[in-house]
Amino acid sequence: MSTSANSNKERVFIFDTTLRDGEQSPGATMTLEEKLQVADALDEMGVDIIEAGFPIASVGDFEAVVAVAKQVKNATVAGLARAISADIDRAGEAVRHAKKGRIHTFVSTSPIHLAHQMKKTEDEVIEIIARTVTQARNLIDDVEWSGMDATRTPIDFLKRCVETAIKAGATTINLPDTVGYAVPEEHFRMFKSIIEGVPDADKAIFSVHCHDDLGLAVANSLAGVAAGARQIECTINGLGERAGNAALEEVVMALRTRGDAMPFYTEVESTHLARASKIVSAASNFPVQYNKAIVGKNAFAHESGIHQDGMLKNAETYEIMTPASVGIKETTLVMGKHSGRAAFKDKLKELGYELGDNAFQEAFVRFKDLADRKKHVYDADIVALVDDEVGSVGDRIRLVDMEVVSKTGGVHKCNLVVTIDGAEKAVSYEGTGSVDAIFNAIKAASEQDPHLVLYAVDGVTGGTDAQASAHVRLEMNGRIASGNAAEPDTLVASARAYLNALNRVMIERGAAAQGALAG
Numbered sequence: 007m008s009t010s011a012n013s014n015k016e017r018v019f020i021f022d023t024t025l026r027d028g029e030q031s032p033g034a035t036m037t038l039e040e041k042l043q044v045a046d047a048l049d050e051m052g053v054d055i056i057e058a059g060f061p062i063a064s065v066g067d068f069e070a071v072v073a074v075a076k077q078v079k080n081a082t083v084a085g086l087a088r089a090i091s092a093d094i095d096r097a098g099e100a101v102r103h104a105k106k107g108r109i110h111t112f113v114s115t116s117p118i119h120l121a122h123q124m125k126k127t128e129d130e131v132i133e134i135i136a137r138t139v140t141q142a143r144n145l146i147d148d149v150e151w152s153g154m155d156a157t158r159t160p161i162d163f164l165k166r167c168v169e170t171a172i173k174a175g176a177t178t179i180n181l182p183d184t185v186g187y188a189v190p191e192e193h194f195r196m197f198k199s200i201i202e203g204v205p206d207a208d209k210a211i212f213s214v215h216c217h218d219d220l221g222l223a224v225a226n227s228l229a230g231v232a233a234g235a236r237q238i239e240c241t242i243n244g245l246g247e248r249a250g251n252a253a254l255e256e257v258v259m260a261l262r263t264r265g266d267a268m269p270f271y272t273e274v275e276s277t278h279l280a281r282a283s284k285i286v287s288a289a290s291n292f293p294v295q296y297n298k299a300i301v302g303k304n305a306f307a308h309e310s311g312i313h314q315d316g317m318l319k320n321a322e323t324y325e326i327m328t329p330a331s332v333g334i335k336e337t338t339l340v341m342g343k344h345s346g347r348a349a350f351k352d353k354l355k356e357l358g359y360e361l362g363d364n365a366f367q368e369a370f371v372r373f374k375d376l377a378d379r380k381k382h383v384y385d386a387d388i389v390a391l392v393d394d395e396v397g398s399v400g401d402r403i404r405l406v407d408m409e410v411v412s413k414t415g416g417v418h419k420c421n422l423v424v425t426i427d428g429a430e431k432a433v434s435y436e437g438t439g440s441v442d443a444i445f446n447a448i449k450a451a452s453e454q455d456p457h458l459v460l461y462a463v464d465g466v467t468g469g470t471d472a473q474a475s476a477h478v479r480l481e482m483n484g485r486i487a488s489g490n491a492a493e494p495d496t497l498v499a500s501a502r503a504y505l506n507a508l509n510r511v512m513i514e515r516g517a518a519a520q521g522a523l524a525g
Protein backbone atom coordinates (compact mmCIF):
# COMPACT_ATOMS: atom_id res chain seq x y z
CA MET A 7 0.00 0.00 0.00
CA SER A 8 1.24 3.51 -0.74
CA THR A 9 1.33 4.56 2.90
CA SER A 10 3.95 6.77 4.56
CA ALA A 11 5.76 3.53 5.44
CA ASN A 12 6.28 3.09 1.70
CA SER A 13 7.44 6.65 1.03
CA ASN A 14 11.06 5.57 0.59
CA LYS A 15 10.14 2.48 -1.43
CA GLU A 16 9.57 1.93 -5.12
CA ARG A 17 6.37 0.44 -6.43
CA VAL A 18 6.34 -2.97 -8.07
CA PHE A 19 3.38 -3.78 -10.32
CA ILE A 20 1.71 -7.14 -9.90
CA PHE A 21 0.70 -8.84 -13.16
CA ASP A 22 -1.42 -11.88 -12.42
CA THR A 23 -1.52 -14.59 -15.06
CA THR A 24 -3.57 -17.21 -13.19
CA LEU A 25 -6.23 -17.09 -15.91
CA ARG A 26 -3.69 -17.56 -18.73
CA ASP A 27 -0.42 -19.26 -17.69
CA GLY A 28 -2.17 -20.72 -14.61
CA GLU A 29 -4.88 -22.23 -16.73
CA GLN A 30 -2.19 -23.82 -18.95
CA SER A 31 -1.52 -26.29 -16.08
CA PRO A 32 -2.76 -29.66 -17.27
CA GLY A 33 -6.15 -30.19 -15.64
CA ALA A 34 -6.65 -26.61 -14.47
CA THR A 35 -9.15 -25.51 -17.12
CA MET A 36 -11.73 -23.12 -15.66
CA THR A 37 -15.26 -22.36 -16.77
CA LEU A 38 -16.28 -18.82 -17.71
CA GLU A 39 -18.07 -18.38 -14.37
CA GLU A 40 -14.99 -19.55 -12.49
CA LYS A 41 -12.76 -17.19 -14.47
CA LEU A 42 -15.03 -14.29 -13.64
CA GLN A 43 -14.97 -15.21 -9.97
CA VAL A 44 -11.17 -15.36 -9.98
CA ALA A 45 -10.93 -12.06 -11.89
CA ASP A 46 -13.22 -10.43 -9.35
CA ALA A 47 -11.08 -11.62 -6.44
CA LEU A 48 -7.90 -10.38 -8.15
CA ASP A 49 -9.42 -7.01 -8.96
CA GLU A 50 -10.71 -6.53 -5.41
CA MET A 51 -7.32 -7.48 -4.06
CA GLY A 52 -5.60 -4.68 -5.96
CA VAL A 53 -3.70 -6.64 -8.60
CA ASP A 54 -2.46 -4.16 -11.25
CA ILE A 55 -2.78 -6.27 -14.41
CA ILE A 56 -4.90 -9.37 -14.98
CA GLU A 57 -3.90 -11.51 -17.95
CA ALA A 58 -7.29 -12.97 -18.77
CA GLY A 59 -6.39 -15.44 -21.53
CA PHE A 60 -5.08 -16.11 -25.02
CA PRO A 61 -7.90 -14.84 -27.29
CA ILE A 62 -6.80 -16.63 -30.49
CA ALA A 63 -6.66 -19.99 -28.67
CA SER A 64 -10.39 -20.67 -28.91
CA VAL A 65 -13.77 -18.98 -29.08
CA GLY A 66 -14.21 -19.78 -25.37
CA ASP A 67 -10.91 -18.10 -24.48
CA PHE A 68 -11.80 -15.04 -26.55
CA GLU A 69 -15.20 -14.78 -24.88
CA ALA A 70 -13.64 -15.20 -21.43
CA VAL A 71 -11.19 -12.35 -22.07
CA VAL A 72 -14.07 -10.16 -23.31
CA ALA A 73 -16.18 -11.02 -20.24
CA VAL A 74 -13.31 -10.35 -17.82
CA ALA A 75 -12.51 -7.10 -19.64
CA LYS A 76 -16.11 -5.96 -19.24
CA GLN A 77 -16.30 -6.96 -15.57
CA VAL A 78 -13.00 -5.74 -14.12
CA LYS A 79 -13.27 -2.30 -12.50
CA ASN A 80 -9.73 -1.28 -11.64
CA ALA A 81 -7.05 -3.53 -13.07
CA THR A 82 -5.66 -3.45 -16.59
CA VAL A 83 -6.84 -6.50 -18.56
CA ALA A 84 -4.29 -8.15 -20.84
CA GLY A 85 -4.73 -10.66 -23.66
CA LEU A 86 -1.86 -12.79 -25.00
CA ALA A 87 -0.90 -12.95 -28.68
CA ARG A 88 1.84 -14.71 -30.63
CA ALA A 89 3.91 -12.63 -33.03
CA ILE A 90 1.25 -13.26 -35.62
CA SER A 91 -1.01 -10.61 -37.10
CA ALA A 92 -4.26 -12.53 -36.54
CA ASP A 93 -3.36 -13.20 -32.88
CA ILE A 94 -2.70 -9.51 -32.28
CA ASP A 95 -5.94 -8.41 -33.94
CA ARG A 96 -7.91 -10.97 -31.91
CA ALA A 97 -6.26 -9.89 -28.63
CA GLY A 98 -6.95 -6.24 -29.47
CA GLU A 99 -10.58 -7.07 -30.23
CA ALA A 100 -10.95 -8.78 -26.83
CA VAL A 101 -9.25 -6.25 -24.55
CA ARG A 102 -10.82 -3.16 -26.13
CA HIS A 103 -13.81 -3.84 -23.84
CA ALA A 104 -11.68 -3.13 -20.76
CA LYS A 105 -11.39 0.24 -19.04
CA LYS A 106 -7.65 -0.31 -19.43
CA GLY A 107 -6.58 -2.93 -21.94
CA ARG A 108 -3.18 -4.37 -22.85
CA ILE A 109 -1.95 -6.51 -25.73
CA HIS A 110 0.80 -8.86 -24.63
CA THR A 111 2.69 -10.20 -27.62
CA PHE A 112 5.60 -12.60 -27.47
CA VAL A 113 8.15 -14.28 -29.67
CA SER A 114 10.95 -16.74 -28.99
CA THR A 115 14.49 -15.38 -28.75
CA SER A 116 16.70 -18.30 -27.67
CA PRO A 117 18.79 -20.25 -30.20
CA ILE A 118 17.04 -23.53 -29.40
CA HIS A 119 13.59 -22.01 -29.96
CA LEU A 120 14.68 -20.17 -33.09
CA ALA A 121 16.22 -23.29 -34.61
CA HIS A 122 13.54 -25.81 -33.69
CA GLN A 123 10.24 -24.10 -32.93
CA MET A 124 10.22 -20.92 -34.95
CA LYS A 125 12.68 -21.97 -37.68
CA LYS A 126 13.77 -18.33 -38.01
CA THR A 127 17.09 -16.47 -38.06
CA GLU A 128 17.93 -13.75 -35.54
CA ASP A 129 17.45 -11.08 -38.22
CA GLU A 130 14.02 -12.47 -39.09
CA VAL A 131 13.03 -12.34 -35.41
CA ILE A 132 14.14 -8.71 -35.17
CA GLU A 133 11.95 -7.88 -38.16
CA ILE A 134 9.00 -9.79 -36.62
CA ILE A 135 9.35 -7.88 -33.33
CA ALA A 136 9.37 -4.50 -35.08
CA ARG A 137 6.35 -5.40 -37.21
CA THR A 138 4.19 -7.03 -34.52
CA VAL A 139 4.83 -4.52 -31.74
CA THR A 140 4.04 -1.71 -34.20
CA GLN A 141 0.80 -3.48 -35.18
CA ALA A 142 -0.18 -3.83 -31.52
CA ARG A 143 0.66 -0.21 -30.75
CA ASN A 144 -1.59 0.85 -33.61
CA LEU A 145 -4.44 -0.91 -31.81
CA ILE A 146 -3.76 0.15 -28.22
CA ASP A 147 -1.39 2.31 -26.18
CA ASP A 148 -0.46 -0.34 -23.65
CA VAL A 149 1.69 -3.03 -25.29
CA GLU A 150 3.81 -5.62 -23.55
CA TRP A 151 6.47 -7.51 -25.46
CA SER A 152 7.97 -10.77 -24.17
CA GLY A 153 11.06 -12.59 -25.37
CA MET A 154 10.16 -16.20 -24.84
CA ASP A 155 13.04 -18.20 -23.28
CA ALA A 156 14.91 -14.93 -22.64
CA THR A 157 17.08 -16.51 -19.96
CA ARG A 158 18.61 -18.93 -22.50
CA THR A 159 19.21 -16.16 -25.05
CA PRO A 160 22.68 -14.66 -25.73
CA ILE A 161 22.69 -11.27 -24.03
CA ASP A 162 23.74 -9.28 -27.12
CA PHE A 163 20.89 -10.65 -29.21
CA LEU A 164 18.47 -10.12 -26.33
CA LYS A 165 19.58 -6.47 -26.18
CA ARG A 166 18.85 -6.09 -29.91
CA CYS A 167 15.38 -7.58 -29.41
CA VAL A 168 14.56 -5.33 -26.45
CA GLU A 169 15.84 -2.23 -28.23
CA THR A 170 13.68 -3.09 -31.26
CA ALA A 171 10.57 -3.66 -29.12
CA ILE A 172 11.01 -0.36 -27.27
CA LYS A 173 11.59 1.50 -30.52
CA ALA A 174 8.39 0.00 -31.94
CA GLY A 175 6.45 1.25 -28.92
CA ALA A 176 6.39 -1.53 -26.30
CA THR A 177 5.60 0.00 -22.91
CA THR A 178 6.48 -3.11 -20.92
CA ILE A 179 9.39 -5.46 -21.63
CA ASN A 180 9.05 -8.93 -20.13
CA LEU A 181 12.05 -11.25 -20.04
CA PRO A 182 10.62 -14.65 -19.08
CA ASP A 183 12.49 -17.53 -17.56
CA THR A 184 10.18 -19.72 -19.63
CA VAL A 185 11.68 -23.05 -18.61
CA GLY A 186 12.64 -22.18 -15.02
CA TYR A 187 16.36 -22.47 -15.84
CA ALA A 188 17.80 -19.30 -14.27
CA VAL A 189 19.44 -18.94 -10.88
CA PRO A 190 19.00 -15.69 -8.93
CA GLU A 191 22.45 -14.10 -9.43
CA GLU A 192 22.39 -14.79 -13.13
CA HIS A 193 18.85 -13.44 -13.38
CA PHE A 194 19.95 -10.28 -11.59
CA ARG A 195 22.87 -9.85 -14.02
CA MET A 196 20.67 -10.37 -17.08
CA PHE A 197 18.21 -7.64 -16.03
CA LYS A 198 20.98 -5.27 -14.97
CA SER A 199 22.83 -5.73 -18.21
CA ILE A 200 19.70 -5.15 -20.34
CA ILE A 201 18.37 -2.22 -18.34
CA GLU A 202 21.75 -0.50 -18.28
CA GLY A 203 22.79 -1.46 -21.81
CA VAL A 204 19.73 -0.85 -23.99
CA PRO A 205 19.07 2.67 -25.31
CA ASP A 206 15.80 4.17 -24.04
CA ALA A 207 15.36 1.39 -21.48
CA ASP A 208 13.72 3.97 -19.20
CA LYS A 209 10.82 4.25 -21.67
CA ALA A 210 9.55 0.84 -20.64
CA ILE A 211 8.78 -0.99 -17.45
CA PHE A 212 10.79 -4.20 -17.16
CA SER A 213 9.03 -7.34 -16.05
CA VAL A 214 9.99 -10.75 -14.63
CA HIS A 215 8.06 -13.93 -15.49
CA CYS A 216 9.60 -16.91 -13.72
CA HIS A 217 8.75 -20.59 -13.77
CA ASP A 218 9.39 -22.90 -10.86
CA ASP A 219 11.05 -25.91 -12.48
CA LEU A 220 13.97 -25.65 -10.04
CA GLY A 221 11.89 -24.14 -7.22
CA LEU A 222 13.52 -20.74 -7.84
CA ALA A 223 10.63 -18.75 -9.35
CA VAL A 224 10.13 -16.40 -6.39
CA ALA A 225 13.86 -15.98 -5.70
CA ASN A 226 14.49 -15.21 -9.38
CA SER A 227 11.58 -12.74 -9.48
CA LEU A 228 12.97 -10.85 -6.50
CA ALA A 229 16.46 -10.87 -8.02
CA GLY A 230 15.00 -9.32 -11.19
CA VAL A 231 13.31 -6.62 -9.11
CA ALA A 232 16.57 -5.90 -7.29
CA ALA A 233 18.16 -5.36 -10.71
CA GLY A 234 15.51 -2.87 -11.83
CA ALA A 235 12.43 -4.81 -12.96
CA ARG A 236 9.24 -3.21 -11.68
CA GLN A 237 6.60 -5.73 -12.73
CA ILE A 238 6.28 -9.28 -11.43
CA GLU A 239 4.24 -11.82 -13.39
CA CYS A 240 2.85 -14.43 -11.05
CA THR A 241 -0.15 -16.61 -10.25
CA ILE A 242 -2.23 -17.43 -7.21
CA ASN A 243 -0.99 -20.64 -5.54
CA GLY A 244 1.89 -20.65 -8.05
CA LEU A 245 -0.38 -22.31 -10.60
CA GLY A 246 1.07 -22.52 -14.11
CA GLU A 247 2.80 -24.46 -16.86
CA ARG A 248 4.68 -27.55 -15.51
CA ALA A 249 5.96 -26.74 -11.98
CA GLY A 250 4.09 -23.45 -12.11
CA ASN A 251 4.85 -19.74 -11.98
CA ALA A 252 6.08 -17.58 -9.12
CA ALA A 253 3.34 -17.55 -6.48
CA LEU A 254 1.67 -14.15 -6.16
CA GLU A 255 1.08 -14.55 -2.42
CA GLU A 256 4.77 -15.33 -1.89
CA VAL A 257 6.18 -12.36 -3.80
CA VAL A 258 3.69 -9.97 -2.22
CA MET A 259 4.40 -11.17 1.32
CA ALA A 260 8.16 -11.37 0.76
CA LEU A 261 8.19 -7.72 -0.31
CA ARG A 262 5.88 -6.73 2.54
CA THR A 263 7.58 -8.72 5.27
CA ARG A 264 11.15 -7.93 4.20
CA GLY A 265 10.72 -4.30 3.20
CA ASP A 266 13.82 -3.68 5.29
CA ALA A 267 15.93 -5.75 2.89
CA MET A 268 14.00 -4.95 -0.31
CA PRO A 269 12.79 -1.33 -0.59
CA PHE A 270 9.72 -2.08 -2.72
CA TYR A 271 5.97 -2.25 -2.22
CA THR A 272 2.92 -3.48 -4.10
CA GLU A 273 -0.66 -2.23 -4.02
CA VAL A 274 -2.01 -5.72 -3.29
CA GLU A 275 -4.19 -5.90 -0.18
CA SER A 276 -2.57 -8.90 1.46
CA THR A 277 -5.54 -9.73 3.70
CA HIS A 278 -7.30 -11.05 0.56
CA LEU A 279 -4.63 -13.65 -0.17
CA ALA A 280 -6.11 -16.62 1.69
CA ARG A 281 -9.52 -16.12 0.10
CA ALA A 282 -8.04 -15.77 -3.40
CA SER A 283 -6.07 -18.96 -2.83
CA LYS A 284 -9.24 -20.86 -1.93
CA ILE A 285 -11.14 -19.49 -4.92
CA VAL A 286 -8.37 -20.46 -7.35
CA SER A 287 -7.90 -23.86 -5.74
CA ALA A 288 -11.62 -24.59 -6.12
CA ALA A 289 -11.84 -23.20 -9.67
CA SER A 290 -8.74 -25.01 -10.95
CA ASN A 291 -9.38 -28.15 -8.92
CA PHE A 292 -5.79 -27.99 -7.68
CA PRO A 293 -5.48 -28.61 -3.94
CA VAL A 294 -3.02 -26.37 -2.09
CA GLN A 295 -0.24 -28.37 -0.48
CA TYR A 296 -0.38 -28.30 3.34
CA ASN A 297 3.05 -26.74 3.72
CA LYS A 298 2.59 -24.14 0.95
CA ALA A 299 4.07 -20.79 2.02
CA ILE A 300 1.53 -18.13 3.08
CA VAL A 301 -1.71 -19.96 2.22
CA GLY A 302 -1.07 -23.64 3.07
CA LYS A 303 -3.09 -25.26 5.86
CA ASN A 304 0.07 -25.48 7.98
CA ALA A 305 1.50 -22.04 7.17
CA PHE A 306 0.28 -20.75 10.54
CA ALA A 307 -0.02 -24.03 12.46
CA HIS A 308 2.37 -25.32 15.10
CA GLU A 309 2.49 -28.80 16.60
CA SER A 310 5.84 -29.05 18.32
CA GLY A 311 5.89 -28.31 22.04
CA ILE A 312 8.83 -25.91 21.97
CA HIS A 313 7.27 -23.83 19.19
CA GLN A 314 3.84 -23.91 20.88
CA ASP A 315 5.40 -22.79 24.16
CA GLY A 316 7.13 -19.90 22.31
CA MET A 317 3.93 -18.97 20.47
CA LEU A 318 1.99 -18.80 23.75
CA LYS A 319 4.63 -16.49 25.19
CA ASN A 320 5.00 -14.26 22.12
CA ALA A 321 3.85 -15.09 18.57
CA GLU A 322 6.90 -13.40 17.08
CA THR A 323 9.06 -16.22 18.41
CA TYR A 324 7.94 -18.45 15.55
CA GLU A 325 5.89 -16.34 13.15
CA ILE A 326 7.36 -13.68 10.86
CA MET A 327 3.96 -12.37 9.78
CA THR A 328 0.54 -12.51 11.36
CA PRO A 329 -2.13 -14.86 10.01
CA ALA A 330 -4.46 -11.85 9.89
CA SER A 331 -2.10 -10.09 7.47
CA VAL A 332 -2.86 -12.75 4.82
CA GLY A 333 -6.51 -13.18 5.74
CA ILE A 334 -6.22 -16.26 7.95
CA LYS A 335 -8.25 -15.97 11.13
CA GLU A 336 -5.75 -17.23 13.62
CA THR A 337 -2.73 -19.32 14.35
CA THR A 338 -3.53 -22.92 15.22
CA LEU A 339 -1.70 -24.90 17.84
CA VAL A 340 -2.26 -28.45 16.68
CA MET A 341 -2.33 -30.99 19.49
CA GLY A 342 -0.20 -34.01 18.65
CA LYS A 343 2.64 -36.21 19.77
CA HIS A 344 5.13 -33.32 19.59
CA SER A 345 3.08 -31.05 21.87
CA GLY A 346 4.21 -30.16 25.38
CA ARG A 347 2.57 -29.24 28.68
CA ALA A 348 2.24 -25.53 27.91
CA ALA A 349 0.10 -26.13 24.82
CA PHE A 350 -1.89 -28.92 26.51
CA LYS A 351 -2.70 -26.64 29.44
CA ASP A 352 -3.72 -23.87 27.04
CA LYS A 353 -5.94 -26.28 25.09
CA LEU A 354 -7.61 -27.48 28.32
CA LYS A 355 -8.29 -23.89 29.29
CA GLU A 356 -9.81 -23.22 25.86
CA LEU A 357 -12.01 -26.31 26.33
CA GLY A 358 -13.11 -25.08 29.76
CA TYR A 359 -11.07 -27.35 32.05
CA GLU A 360 -8.90 -26.40 34.96
CA LEU A 361 -7.29 -29.45 36.47
CA GLY A 362 -5.29 -29.76 39.65
CA ASP A 363 -1.61 -30.63 39.32
CA ASN A 364 -1.97 -34.39 39.69
CA ALA A 365 -5.00 -34.70 37.43
CA PHE A 366 -3.23 -32.50 34.87
CA GLN A 367 -0.09 -34.69 34.91
CA GLU A 368 -2.16 -37.84 34.53
CA ALA A 369 -4.23 -36.34 31.73
CA PHE A 370 -1.03 -35.19 29.98
CA VAL A 371 0.51 -38.67 30.16
CA ARG A 372 -2.66 -40.17 28.68
CA PHE A 373 -2.76 -37.47 26.01
CA LYS A 374 0.84 -38.24 24.96
CA ASP A 375 0.02 -41.93 24.89
CA LEU A 376 -3.02 -41.27 22.72
CA ALA A 377 -1.10 -38.92 20.41
CA ASP A 378 1.56 -41.59 19.91
CA ARG A 379 -1.07 -43.97 18.60
CA LYS A 380 -3.37 -41.60 16.76
CA LYS A 381 -2.63 -39.40 13.71
CA HIS A 382 -4.99 -36.55 14.59
CA VAL A 383 -5.93 -35.67 18.16
CA TYR A 384 -9.11 -33.62 17.95
CA ASP A 385 -10.63 -31.43 20.65
CA ALA A 386 -13.31 -34.10 21.10
CA ASP A 387 -10.58 -36.66 21.88
CA ILE A 388 -9.16 -34.39 24.55
CA VAL A 389 -12.60 -33.75 26.03
CA ALA A 390 -13.25 -37.50 26.16
CA LEU A 391 -9.85 -38.15 27.65
CA VAL A 392 -10.16 -35.52 30.37
CA ASP A 393 -13.77 -36.41 31.24
CA ASP A 394 -12.60 -39.94 31.59
CA GLU A 395 -9.67 -38.87 33.77
CA VAL A 396 -11.79 -36.59 35.95
CA GLY A 397 -14.48 -39.26 36.20
CA SER A 398 -12.04 -41.85 37.47
CA VAL A 399 -10.49 -39.83 40.29
CA GLY A 400 -10.92 -41.83 43.53
CA ASP A 401 -11.57 -45.14 41.77
CA ARG A 402 -10.94 -48.13 44.01
CA ILE A 403 -10.60 -50.61 41.20
CA ARG A 404 -8.27 -49.76 38.31
CA LEU A 405 -7.18 -51.48 35.14
CA VAL A 406 -3.51 -52.46 34.99
CA ASP A 407 -3.33 -54.86 32.06
CA MET A 408 -5.66 -56.77 29.82
CA GLU A 409 -5.19 -59.43 27.18
CA VAL A 410 -8.09 -60.74 25.13
CA VAL A 411 -7.87 -63.94 23.10
CA SER A 412 -10.69 -64.43 20.66
CA LYS A 413 -11.22 -67.12 18.07
CA THR A 414 -13.99 -67.44 15.49
CA GLY A 415 -16.35 -70.14 16.69
CA GLY A 416 -13.96 -70.84 19.58
CA VAL A 417 -13.00 -69.54 22.99
CA HIS A 418 -13.11 -65.87 24.04
CA LYS A 419 -10.90 -65.34 27.03
CA CYS A 420 -9.77 -62.32 29.01
CA ASN A 421 -6.62 -62.30 31.14
CA LEU A 422 -7.06 -59.30 33.41
CA VAL A 423 -4.88 -57.53 35.94
CA VAL A 424 -6.43 -54.85 38.16
CA THR A 425 -5.59 -53.12 41.41
CA ILE A 426 -8.18 -53.07 44.13
CA ASP A 427 -7.50 -50.42 46.73
CA GLY A 428 -3.90 -50.51 45.51
CA ALA A 429 -3.41 -54.28 45.67
CA GLU A 430 -2.84 -56.11 42.39
CA LYS A 431 -5.06 -59.01 41.40
CA ALA A 432 -4.96 -61.20 38.25
CA VAL A 433 -7.84 -63.32 36.90
CA SER A 434 -8.70 -65.18 33.70
CA TYR A 435 -12.27 -65.58 32.55
CA GLU A 436 -14.12 -66.77 29.48
CA GLY A 437 -17.26 -65.40 27.84
CA THR A 438 -19.53 -65.81 24.83
CA GLY A 439 -17.61 -63.01 23.10
CA SER A 440 -14.62 -60.73 23.82
CA VAL A 441 -16.66 -58.10 25.67
CA ASP A 442 -18.54 -60.72 27.68
CA ALA A 443 -15.19 -62.29 28.69
CA ILE A 444 -13.86 -58.86 29.78
CA PHE A 445 -16.93 -58.03 31.87
CA ASN A 446 -16.90 -61.53 33.45
CA ALA A 447 -13.23 -61.11 34.33
CA ILE A 448 -13.92 -57.75 36.01
CA LYS A 449 -16.80 -59.25 37.99
CA ALA A 450 -14.60 -62.14 39.06
CA ALA A 451 -11.75 -59.87 40.11
CA SER A 452 -14.01 -57.49 42.05
CA GLU A 453 -16.23 -60.26 43.44
CA GLN A 454 -19.20 -58.10 42.57
CA ASP A 455 -22.14 -59.14 40.39
CA PRO A 456 -23.84 -56.03 38.98
CA HIS A 457 -26.56 -56.30 36.33
CA LEU A 458 -25.54 -54.82 32.94
CA VAL A 459 -28.34 -52.41 31.96
CA LEU A 460 -26.69 -50.83 28.90
CA TYR A 461 -23.58 -51.25 26.80
CA ALA A 462 -22.92 -49.05 23.72
CA VAL A 463 -19.89 -48.00 21.68
CA ASP A 464 -19.44 -45.19 19.19
CA GLY A 465 -16.60 -43.21 17.60
CA VAL A 466 -15.41 -39.95 19.18
CA THR A 467 -14.31 -38.64 15.77
CA GLY A 468 -14.10 -40.07 12.24
CA GLY A 469 -11.51 -42.41 10.72
CA THR A 470 -10.23 -45.87 11.52
CA ASP A 471 -7.86 -44.47 14.14
CA ALA A 472 -10.71 -42.61 15.87
CA GLN A 473 -11.13 -43.23 19.58
CA ALA A 474 -13.95 -45.55 20.56
CA SER A 475 -16.24 -44.13 23.19
CA ALA A 476 -17.82 -46.89 25.34
CA HIS A 477 -20.82 -46.38 27.64
CA VAL A 478 -21.83 -48.87 30.35
CA ARG A 479 -24.75 -48.68 32.79
CA LEU A 480 -24.83 -51.05 35.79
CA GLU A 481 -27.44 -51.78 38.43
CA MET A 482 -26.54 -53.28 41.79
CA ASN A 483 -28.72 -53.56 44.85
CA GLY A 484 -31.23 -51.11 43.40
CA ARG A 485 -28.61 -48.51 42.51
CA ILE A 486 -27.76 -47.49 38.98
CA ALA A 487 -24.49 -45.89 37.77
CA SER A 488 -23.09 -45.09 34.34
CA GLY A 489 -19.50 -45.15 33.16
CA ASN A 490 -17.81 -43.82 30.01
CA ALA A 491 -14.34 -44.26 28.57
CA ALA A 492 -12.62 -43.29 25.34
CA GLU A 493 -9.68 -45.24 23.93
CA PRO A 494 -8.31 -46.00 20.48
CA ASP A 495 -9.04 -49.69 21.23
CA THR A 496 -12.72 -50.62 21.54
CA LEU A 497 -12.13 -53.48 23.99
CA VAL A 498 -9.97 -51.37 26.31
CA ALA A 499 -12.61 -48.60 26.15
CA SER A 500 -15.28 -51.16 27.07
CA ALA A 501 -13.28 -52.48 30.04
CA ARG A 502 -12.57 -49.01 31.34
CA ALA A 503 -16.20 -47.89 30.93
CA TYR A 504 -17.34 -50.98 32.87
CA LEU A 505 -14.79 -50.28 35.63
CA ASN A 506 -15.86 -46.64 35.69
CA ALA A 507 -19.51 -47.64 36.26
CA LEU A 508 -18.55 -50.31 38.77
CA ASN A 509 -16.47 -47.84 40.78
CA ARG A 510 -19.44 -45.50 40.86
CA VAL A 511 -21.97 -48.08 42.07
CA MET A 512 -19.44 -49.12 44.65
CA ILE A 513 -18.83 -45.53 45.77
CA GLU A 514 -22.57 -44.92 45.90
CA ARG A 515 -22.89 -47.94 48.12
CA GLY A 516 -20.72 -45.87 50.48
CA ALA A 517 -19.30 -47.21 53.71
CA ALA A 518 -21.52 -50.26 53.52
CA ALA A 519 -19.57 -51.44 50.52
CA GLN A 520 -16.19 -50.85 52.11
CA GLY A 521 -14.47 -54.07 52.80
CA ALA A 522 -16.82 -56.01 50.59
CA LEU A 523 -14.11 -56.17 47.96
CA ALA A 524 -11.67 -58.96 47.94
CA GLY A 525 -8.08 -57.77 48.44
Ligand SMILES: CC(=O)SCCNC(=O)CCNC(=O)[C@H](O)C(C)(C)COP(=O)(O)OP(=O)(O)OC[C@H]1O[C@@H](n2cnc3c(N)ncnc32)[C@H](O)[C@@H]1OP(=O)(O)O
Pocket residue numbers: 027030060062063064087088089090112113114123124154184247
Ligand atom coordinates in the same frame (compact mmCIF):
# COMPACT_ATOMS: atom_id res chain seq x y z
C1 LIG B 1 5.52 -20.07 -22.80
C2 LIG B 1 4.05 -19.97 -23.07
O1 LIG B 1 3.33 -20.04 -22.15
S1 LIG B 1 3.54 -19.71 -24.62
C3 LIG B 1 1.80 -19.84 -24.56
C4 LIG B 1 1.41 -21.25 -24.59
N1 LIG B 1 -0.02 -21.35 -24.55
C5 LIG B 1 -0.70 -22.05 -25.44
O2 LIG B 1 -0.15 -22.60 -26.38
C6 LIG B 1 -2.16 -22.21 -25.20
C7 LIG B 1 -3.02 -21.88 -26.38
N2 LIG B 1 -2.56 -22.44 -27.62
C8 LIG B 1 -3.39 -22.88 -28.59
O3 LIG B 1 -4.59 -22.90 -28.45
C9 LIG B 1 -2.78 -23.27 -29.88
O4 LIG B 1 -1.46 -23.75 -29.68
C10 LIG B 1 -2.78 -22.07 -30.88
C11 LIG B 1 -4.22 -21.71 -31.20
C12 LIG B 1 -2.07 -20.87 -30.28
C13 LIG B 1 -2.03 -22.45 -32.14
O5 LIG B 1 -2.58 -23.64 -32.62
P1 LIG B 1 -2.05 -24.28 -34.01
O6 LIG B 1 -2.19 -23.28 -35.06
O7 LIG B 1 -2.75 -25.57 -34.19
O8 LIG B 1 -0.46 -24.49 -33.80
P2 LIG B 1 0.30 -25.47 -32.84
O9 LIG B 1 -0.17 -25.28 -31.46
O10 LIG B 1 0.26 -26.86 -33.36
O11 LIG B 1 1.80 -24.96 -32.98
C14 LIG B 1 2.16 -23.69 -32.56
C15 LIG B 1 2.58 -22.83 -33.73
O12 LIG B 1 2.81 -21.50 -33.24
C16 LIG B 1 4.14 -21.11 -33.56
N3 LIG B 1 4.56 -20.21 -32.52
C17 LIG B 1 4.84 -20.49 -31.23
N4 LIG B 1 5.11 -19.37 -30.58
C18 LIG B 1 5.02 -18.38 -31.47
C19 LIG B 1 5.17 -17.00 -31.36
N5 LIG B 1 5.47 -16.43 -30.20
N6 LIG B 1 4.97 -16.24 -32.45
C20 LIG B 1 4.66 -16.82 -33.63
N7 LIG B 1 4.50 -18.11 -33.79
C21 LIG B 1 4.68 -18.89 -32.71
C22 LIG B 1 4.89 -22.41 -33.61
O13 LIG B 1 6.11 -22.28 -34.31
C23 LIG B 1 3.90 -23.28 -34.35
O14 LIG B 1 3.91 -22.88 -35.70
P3 LIG B 1 3.94 -23.95 -36.92
O15 LIG B 1 2.63 -24.67 -36.81
O16 LIG B 1 4.05 -23.09 -38.10
O17 LIG B 1 5.11 -24.83 -36.69
Ligand SMILES: CC(C)C(=O)C(=O)O
Pocket residue numbers: 027112152153154155180182183184185215217
Ligand atom coordinates in the same frame (compact mmCIF):
# COMPACT_ATOMS: atom_id res chain seq x y z
C1 LIG C 1 4.13 -16.18 -22.96
C2 LIG C 1 5.28 -16.06 -22.05
C3 LIG C 1 5.27 -14.76 -21.32
C4 LIG C 1 5.34 -17.14 -21.06
O1 LIG C 1 4.37 -17.54 -20.43
C5 LIG C 1 6.65 -17.73 -20.77
O2 LIG C 1 7.61 -17.42 -21.49
O3 LIG C 1 6.73 -18.49 -19.82
Ligand SMILES: [Mg+2]
Pocket residue numbers: 027182184215217247
Ligand atom coordinates in the same frame (compact mmCIF):
# COMPACT_ATOMS: atom_id res chain seq x y z
MG1 LIG D 1 4.93 -18.70 -18.68
